Amino acid sequence: MGARERSSAGDPVRTLELLWREPGQAGSARGPKQRTTVDAVVAAAIEIADGEGLNALTMRSVAAKLGVTPMATYTYVPGKAELLDLMLDSVYQRMSRRELTGMPWREKVSVIAAENRELLERHSWVAYLPTTRPALGPGVTAKYDHELQAFDGLGLTDLEMDAALTYLLGFVTSVARIAIDSARAAADSGESDGEWWQRAAPLLERVLSADRYPLAVRVGAAAGQAHDSAYSANHAYDFGLARTLDGFAALIESRSG
Structure with a gap:
């Protein structure tokens, strides 16, 4: 596991904007027409981590699962540090x-x-x-x-x-x-x-x-x-x-x- 693979390793403001889906979050309406969503990126990442572990989780592997280019994933999530927070929050939201x-x-x-x-x-x-x-x-x-x-x-x-x-x-x-x-x-x-x-x-x-x-x-x-x-x-x-x-x-x- 990399040194930054922990909660809150990314930019706190950008992470919280994504977590609460607040205005200004990455993946807004700016730029070309979007082919996926933040939720889809998070769901794909969780599927990879569940099946193969965190070592297999990269922005590239998430992009491959979604059928988009690696750079496209950064339209929705700034990087792996923020993605880990989104993944953790998502499984916590859905737990019994x-x-x-x-x-x-x-x-x-x-x-x-x-x-x-x-x-x-x-x-x-x-x-x-x-x-x-x-x-x-x-x-x-x-x-x-x-x-x-x-x-x-x-x-x-x-x-x-x-x-x-x-x-x-x-x-x-x-x-x-x-x-x-x-x-x-x-x-x-x-x-x-x-x-x-x-x-x-x-x-x-x-x-x-x-x-x-x-x-x-x-x-x-x-x-x-x-x-x-x-x-x-x-x-x-x-x-x-x-x-x-x-x-x-x-x-x-x-x-x-």
């Missing part, structure tokens, strides 16, 4: 959002986690796109507003609500990355994690002494037997979400007390 009203707070938080996990499974490139400086488009803003509802009315300060959501999404993203990496490793090697460990087992049995590494051998064997691998993304998600909810409960109870 359940109605949270009336749910207990633990269920609300679990729903938010599940919605984000589903998004990252569908658009794996999102898990690797740094968003510490988010471009505040309509999709990003709607997502943030929706997710904050899980923490509203619990006695937390606004800063604590923001921090709790950030912590939750960081947990979901970290687990999603490992699941994605595991799937890619299996696809690249042509063998599952279980098959890989079976091939490595004879050598490991010779070098891993239970006397020298008692905890590593005992606990590692238990995990391997349970997961048929060294790691289970589903188990890590369920375990981690439960511990996250417990941590939030302690904070909420301290505020209400």
Whole structure:
């Protein structure tokens, strides 16, 4: 991934004009008759990233998918930096959002986690796109507003609500990355994690002494037997979400007390 492949790497004014479709955006009525639209450019880019990853995404590859010249794509989007923001905002706009009203707070938080996990499974490139400086488009803003509802009315300060959501999404993203990496490793090697460990087992049995590494051998064997691998993304998600909810409960109870 290039150094500029992160959110808000482009010109902030031009990016926000595009995100909110404000006057002055690139791709206005100036110049020759247009053959496509900003939305079509974004949709083509998302399709490429979903199918081939961000490394395959270039202005040229988007142009080829749309059947226009590479220079024509710049009529609609100034460059790849702005395009990434548009892509991210677009998938955020379309992601599932359940109605949270009336749910207990633990269920609300679990729903938010599940919605984000589903998004990252569908658009794996999102898990690797740094968003510490988010471009505040309509999709990003709607997502943030929706997710904050899980923490509203619990006695937390606004800063604590923001921090709790950030912590939750960081947990979901970290687990999603490992699941994605595991799937890619299996696809690249042509063998599952279980098959890989079976091939490595004879050598490991010779070098891993239970006397020298008692905890590593005992606990590692238990995990391997349970997961048929060294790691289970589903188990890590369920375990981690439960511990996250417990941590939030302690904070909420301290505020209400």
